[in-house]
Amino acid sequence: MTRRRYVLSALLVGIVALALLLAVGWWQVDGPGAEPETGPLPLAFSEMEFSLTDHEGNPVGPAALIGRPSMVFFGFTYCPDICPTTLADISGWLDALGADADSMNTVFITVDPARDTAATMAEYVSYFHPTIRGWTGSETEIAKATAGFRVTYERVPTEGNGYTMNHTASVFLFDATGRFVSTIDYHEPRDVAVPKILGVFGKQNGA
């Protein structure tokens, strides 16, 4: 009898402990205690594999970016709001960097290669800072590039036969060895963005 009671209470303690463990696990993984899902980080350029064409028709790939700090943004030229705004922001940061802008790679990669040919990219980037390069390529190669950067994109139909693209709109910063350093999120003010960029040069305050 006492033995049975002992077994029962041990079982009960076990069940309560398990329930508690599950609750804590849920809280941390899916519940309110969970870290916001940020997704996996971009690979280093040396681990990426893709071949694209820049807006002047030159073959380019991740290896072309190693050796200088890089700033990379994905978007599409039919994007009316966030892409021109981000490229205008990037242009403003590059203006603030002065001569340092010439010592880094700044690349705008399209997620809509069906409409964004090299010629289209050439016209588009011509409206922004002169160091910005526009890259496009086949659907397959764009898919490989976005996979390396952990960028997601999706074609969404709009009224009247058109479509728009949902896409990751963060600006990615890489150091000169091609290692991912950080992102600049949409509409971070210039006094936050510019020091972040200087950070990939190993500089803190401009000079």
Add this chain to the structure above:
Amino acid sequence: MKNTFRTIATMLVLSLSSAALAGSNDIIVEKPWSRATIGTARPGVAYMIIRNDGSTPVTLSALRTEGARMAQIHQTSTNEQGVSSMAPAGDIVIQPGAFVALEPGGLHAMLMNLQQPLAEGSSFSLVLGFKDGEVSIDVPVLGFAARGPEE
């Protein structure tokens, strides 16, 4: 001399009327601007601040401009993963004393099926349709890389 004065007075009245409102006196539109487009295949945008100085809520439910076959308020949103998407925003209610900002990365007027490119330095007329009246504004077109009317 008299004629010159009259011309100046007429010009003043004209320039004032383009900024003023035809419709509701309680709705004030500030800092409207648009961004130049490449051709007509890409949609245009317009940004502005819409203030309700009246004592009752107003509902913005439609947009109209001669330059575009379809105009709607759209909302860009960016999720925690940094993925941006855009969708029609539907009716927008502005409470008395409140304002709504149409600004880059948020709400914006989407101008689809443009009839002609929006050229930097030009301007176009945009009609904001409210549940109880219309407001017509003049929207200046800024440069392709513009970030706002302050520049």
